[in-house]
Amino acid sequence: MQVTPASPGCLAGIRVLDLTQFEAGTTCTEALAWMGADIAKVEPPRGEAGRTGFGDAYYFMMYNANKRSITVNLKSDRGLALVKEMVKQADVFTENFAPGAVERLGLGYDVVSAINPGIIYAQVKGFGDGSPYEKGLSFDPIAQAAGGSMSITGERDGRPVKPGPTIGDTGTGMLMAFSIVSALFERARTGKGRLLQVAMQDSVMHYSRGGFITQARTGKAAPRRPAANNPPGGIFPCKPGGPNDYVYLLTSRANPEHWPRLLKLIGREDLIGDPRYDTPDARLKREAEVDEFVASWTRERTKHEAMAQLSAVGVPAGAVLDTQELVDEPSFYERGILQTMVHGERKMAMPTWPVRFDGVPTEVKSAPLLGEHTAEVLADWLGLDTAAVAALRQDGIV
């Protein structure tokens, strides 16, 4: 099944004035772009920090697909006035500058909402107003530290570990994207603008709520728990023993049928119904022994064999796949979940928006080159003609 990716187009006609940078803000507007909104990414003439700060384009490409780029010198009065004209045409305004910076630029909520009372104005910061750290700078791992996710990640007796996924950045971007579209839905009925604000620390707490369940249950800080609290469950070693040759499997406390299915597969039918192992609590008392039943089976198989055999009998299992294995898996391209982005001379295997609409994956279009769409956006949004744009360029405004 080879499908042709396309935008679902749900947000066609929505204009987003996008002053975001790095990842927490850019992933938000990228999601809106994938739904068909028109994103005018306003960059300083040198390019935003996520474009220029990493020595190559891959970071920028990943988080800015399907957008248009326009350069504007916001430090100039005419540049600022130009962006204020764009505010009048925008449905959404987004930014994730350091605390206080957008106000110093002269584009705070009071200014922007006075120009366009119907605008959805969305701000991402590291910490919330009223937090002891409200002035603090944040990047993804800072939010992950302060939002609880590191405290619940790591080996059982090891130090805290930063989760690899960028929950503080992309995680926050997703929560804001949902909130923006919800506000747009309301605005279509009421015409009412909104001020939306999110703190990355608070977003990380949202994704870490499993830890708050444990906190409520035990009255103590949730521990690092690499394995399920319900043996056997966790990561098991596989052939040939490389750094990612593991399979994760679990037997769910809520699904008691998993345990006998597993025993049958690994050739230990003799233990089915044995009271020493028949309940999660009984197995918890013999955790090392139970884990070894499983490990002695997984060690004889590759992670792919183990996953296939476990899945086939209805035991939840996942091979630990690394990025190389994922970009090498043909079915992701056939399904359109991985697509190849071309950006200048670079190519990158890129995961698209993972939700399919009517069976169709979303098309990944290239992230824009710096200022690639300056003239086009100024024509579309403000009706400026070629001569007007040339004059702005001449004067260093765009």
Added chain:
Amino acid sequence: MQVTPASPGCLAGIRVLDLTQFEAGTTCTEALAWMGADIAKVEPPRGEAGRTGFGDAYYFMMYNANKRSITVNLKSDRGLALVKEMVKQADVFTENFAPGAVERLGLGYDVVSAINPGIIYAQVKGFGDGSPYEKGLSFDPIAQAAGGSMSITGERDGRPVKPGPTIGDTGTGMLMAFSIVSALFERARTGKGRLLQVAMQDSVMHYSRGGFITQARTGKAAPRRPAANNPPGGIFPCKPGGPNDYVYLLTSRANPEHWPRLLKLIGREDLIGDPRYDTPDARLKREAEVDEFVASWTRERTKHEAMAQLSAVGVPAGAVLDTQELVDEPSFYERGILQTMVHGERKMAMPTWPVRFDGVPTEVKSAPLLGEHTAEVLADWLGLDTAAVAALRQDGIV
């Protein structure tokens, strides 16, 4: 600043027929509930697995706030017919059963969309159609294994580690929630229904895209990287040495001013401008030495002192906070980000939807007791009177 939480109400009037269970589906409909949608959570008379499978109510409470619960025996013809009547009144239908189960129940997309062509029908599975594992069961850690997040989490030379945040579950729920509201926005203009499908594996890839940047850059599998690739950066030990007494700090490659700020704070102005340390690449060659400059300073401070002092001079820093410290922090309650949910005899400190609308945090209402709103929902959605509901109860249908 004490604020009174309230629902932003953006989705008021939207009816969601919610057949979700556990977390990946329930977090999606909970987000819709927080925006003011009317969620009719349809449970079997024994309760859904997330309510009954964990020995207490906390798991259910966390992921089912602000919903209404109705019990229906879907194995009975009359129960199924009742839900089909509800389909006619619904704007959204959601489910995350095991592969094939909703079709076996008689509520597949073909059936539901024939009854209500304008419905947004949303499905969460572990793996996508066309994946080698499309029939496989999934739980959060399975998706995290197969979606790449475990391969990029852990100590540098250690085995893969499961991130504590439930990216496979809540992470997926957020992507689907955004997609549903985008489809509702479109439907308000077109009347068109949609089939939305997401795989948890694909969602985990979305949150792990930083690893795909590294893959593109190096042509190799992204490694486990507990620290930034730009020393000093990472987790540093603090007083008094407890399991979560660490501070994460970083100096961003894209923000060269962080390094001299840090040197000044830790009393090493002598190194400002020293070419042995002045660029990220130079510091990378002396990583252990550079890290020790910082560690010798952090070890003399608590994580709170370190974070406060680093933040004050503009170096991004976050104390590693655990769930106990987070639920004990008064500012979260003052800001309304943490609220106390009461559910029967239980209470729980619960993070609300982290995005504030016009400065107001979203109100957390209790997760429903089993079947608490059966009569109310049947009256609201279908106009059934007390006698009709009593008859259904008598016959074991609801």
